[in-house]
Amino acid sequence: MADDQRKEYEITKTEQEWQKQLTAEEFNVLREAGTERPFTSPLNDETSPGTLVCAACKAPVYDNKHKFKSGTGWPSYDRAIDGQVERDVDYKIGYARTELKCATCGSHLGHEFDDGPRDTTGKRHCINGVALDFVPEGQELPPLNRD
Template identity: 45%
Template sequence: MSRTEKEWRAILSPEQFRVLREKGTERAGTGKFNKHSAPGVYTCAGCDAPLYKSATKFDSGCGWPAFFDAIPGAIDRHDDFSFGMRRTEITCHNCGGHLGHVFYGEGFPTPTDERHCVNSVSLAFHDKKQ
């Protein structure tokens, strides 16, 4: 999905634009989906593509929504060398919107031992059967 900066600014809130299009990060503990636990599907706030099923969400205590796996094909992973370290950035496969980062090997009791640390502002939620 290709949109101009002007088109993105017209459909996203200023905070959504800052995070999704400029790779920003919301403050820890401030996002509406951090402690959210209803059954359904989390989609991209920019394009509404399905990203995560609620069954993969867990409380990591990090201050952002955490998931141990994405819907197959929903996200892309990119090396991110900002802040003087190597991290793995995750973006929406459909529109390229910045979601957050994946962290590996932290020892959480999840099937993948991955923590997809996602900005709430990058997400929308839909009550759907999984």
């Protein structure tokens, strides 16, 4: 998409504003579509009930009840919270993949594959743990980060 055709998100900031707010690793993944090293996220083992929010804008994106062990080294979910994650096409590695982005701020979360649990959606949302913050069930969700 050309720069003059970029989608406007509910939360839009300059790259400099995002850099001030995010750690270097978060910025690389969320704003530059990088990938964290597999098996490094503490969220890989997080199985408690709760909500995963975008680490950039704090919008709720995944319910932990839809998490499953994929063995890939990244947190994996069979679906997102309705309307909270958008799909785009990513050609970074030479062929088309389905990129998953936060629908509120456009941050890169990960990719979608068709090798998820067949007894549910059949989809695997392979998500960078650094792109998410876990909010345990019963704890209030943080307000959207508009600043």
